[in-house]
Amino acid sequence: MKRLLHRLFNRRTARWSSLVLIGVVGALTGLLLGGRIQTPVGPADASLSFSLSWEGGTVVDVPPLGSLKLDSHSGPVVLNAQISQLRPSATESFLNDPNAVDELSKTITDQLRHGLVWMAVRGALVGFALAFLIALLVYRAWRPAVAALTAAAVTLSAFGVVAWLTFRPSSVAEPRYTGLLANAPQLVGDVQTVVQRFDEYRGMLAKLVGNVSELYATTSTLPIYEPDPDTLRVLHISDIHLNPIAWDVIRSITTQFQVEVIIDTGDLTDHGSRAEDRFADNIETLGDVPYVFVRGNHDSPGTQKAVAKNKNAIVLDGTTQTVKGLRIYGAGDPRFTPDKTTEDDSMTPEALQAEGEKLAAPLRGAPDPPHVAAIHDGNQARPFDGVTPLILSGHSHNRKTELLPHGTRLFVQGSTGGAGLRSLEHETPTKIELSLLYFNRETLALQAWDDFTLGGLGEQSVQVERHLTSTPPTAATPTSESPAPASAPPAP
Template identity: 50%
Template sequence: MDFRRWTQAIRRPTSGWGGMFRRAVSGRVARAVAVLAVAAAGAWLGVALGSPVRAVVGPVEAGMSAEVSWTGETIVDARPLGTLLFDTHDAPIRLRVTLENINTERARAMLEDPRLSDRLPALLEKELSEGIGQLIIRVVVSGLAGALIASLVVFRRPRAALAGLLSAVVMIAGVGTGAILTYRPGAVVEPEYTGLLSGAPSLVGDAESIVTRFESYRGQLAKLVNNVSQLYDTVSALPVYDADPTAIRVLHVSDIHLNLISWNLIRSITAQFKIDLIVDTGDITDHGTGPEDNFVKEIGDLGVPYVFVRGNHDSKATQRAVARQKGAVVLDDSVKTVAGLRIYGLGDPRFTPDKSVAVDSDPNSLAILGRAHATRLAQAFGPVDLVAVHDPTIGRAFSGTTPMVLSGHAHARSTELMPSGTRILVQGSTGGAGLRALEHDEPTPVMASVLYFDRETRRLRAWDDITLGGLGEQSVQIQRHLESEPGRTIFPEPTISPSPTGSTAGAATP
């Protein structure tokens, strides 16, 4: 039975005056309840579809939307860092603000205008108020339009549609009045953190400084993105290594530590330098938790193969999350040929965020582990062009088994040419060590390198070290290095074996 036939059945007279009276009363109540339900559903749908607005607040482009909620609150969504929840009111509607983008041109203009610092707070307050004003208008118009359309579609009578519209007016007015009467201005300085921030309090300090640190970090994002925009300008004039136009271009990143800005940098370099593959030597996350898995979804949008080895801050679950992304190649004691390079990768044996499990970080133990895997590499897999590990202590154990080893972990870039001929490249933190940058007086630089491999010999010919200033800094440096002997012979490292007299002597491995 459709709705119209049901309402007609309600209006049919019954025998007896008492029955007719009860039927009439119940019919009116049922129709009123139906009108209210349809109007409420239509208003909710209209608000959900038509209310979201985009507002520019300073250098930040934010999305604002209203949602029906039993608990009135304001949510600032700053993923992947987490969300901020403010208990601002009690009316059954939620205000959600999503930080979507940073306007690099406006950020640059603000940073370069010394007169803007005094006017900036008032400007931000004005633009935020304008955005909320637009949202309120959208909510009212969308809610009323939704209620009217829903009532017309369901009842198909002008009087019923008008009743639905009036019902929506009363409901929206009631919600707005409730929000105004219960508004708590002091709630903005008492946020509740959820998501990654609440799961990693060690990164942001004690409760008294958490708000200040987060505001500082958010304020510096514009400067960091401004650095990226400067990178665009710098690399556009930098001659790409052209000794071999067919060179295999590898982007080496490491220790991103949940810094969302890293993806902007990686996309920029990938496009500017025409990168063929990316090698990530670990610590893409901080605690290896489930919520952090959303962070790695950016990998699928990079458009090039993404080779990943697990760091000591990445769990096995993180490794599986990376493996699910389009273009990802996870290596853990395994070999795969990617973009013409035969690569061996080994995940870090430790998972340090889990304090319930003892972790052996003794350099001797790590070196022994590395030598065991280097032996296994030579015996089980054969020659490779590149080895990727997280800890350089493990990486040095592969000296003599491969021309090139990439690692990270140290949050500082360095390179070393081993006596065997193997080059070890330790990458700095591509994420500026994430939120750890807030715990030090000096910011951690943001680092990445572009490596050029000869497509025929698959040997390193040159590399560019790219360094951006960390939080609060605006420097950009790109330094070119040429490999002095790209075709050098790689000699096996000597092993220590006992002599007939009981002392130790160096003996070369076969």
């Protein structure tokens, strides 16, 4: 008798456990599949969805700038919101009406409330239906199906109760910025002073939409150039100098603009020490995007080895490699001057040009010349004039472009790390600079580039400047052209 009762108990326990599991799985799956909607938010359209994470919270994506995260609630459900597009007519009328902000504030609140309620209802209905149908298919009876549906309802109710009890209205005053937004928090206004109570949240949302509208309206005035599938996108960075914020900026632009190759022209570290080698591990966080690196004068041979350990890294040191069809020649800086005390620091510009001539000589007249040369110091890069159509360099922390006598474009990048902590030595912080280069995928000629400029430490500004080449030279026969517009005067 005891054995029979024990078996019945075990069977019932297993049955109820399976029904609870079906209910939970159905609820979660329904929440993820059904809890997705597109809703208007003022002059923009926003995508709302749920995702799972033990941390909970809210994530607001603002392409292509990055995202901000709010600790709005606890629990396994995260609310995701993304501004997907702006409606031109609505944006224009909003920007032209100074009184629109007050009306927009209430409109956004109502639209978001309606969207969130409808999203939750949809997710719950899909979850209930899945739990009911799965249990019906497994047990072929309506009572177990109702039990699974009840388990799903309890699960979703528990999620809702946890979110309600842990809801933190003050979280809107303490957002965490990632991507380009890490350097431009003014996009949502001064939240420390604007957001004093949750009742003012809708005012902050109105300002967010308004500022994003102005941003997109401003960038629409850039010269017309639409990258297409025939365009190869290459991101040029340089002189990060151990600034961790640089990785957020690089990662955001790489993702949003579908960058296919990253070229780093050196000075990843400050002193090239072994302790700094771990900083190079961030390269793998950029995914499968090839990361082409040449050593700068602040990078040691150990730094170069640390970079090479990353799966997506390609280290060039007097070598040429084809990456995504683009032949790239690179050479490390002949100096190692981490603290201005080594003899290498006394190399004159003439000595650097002589070193560059030694590197460039074997490439002259080559049947397959490089499309791009990556050299850290522009002085060492000048002898490559006529060898390649484009030279990428850095070192000076001052972005500029120059057409050399034989038609090669010398492109000197600023500091993508804002010169690191060195920027604190100056009254005006060094700006964070990097550029997105557009190559024709067939001819591999440079067609245009976007210069990204972010305010340095303590500043809050973002600028994107578009430049078009007039008659881009081919890889084999560089030719002269009229200088394209640049954000800085040509180098002397």
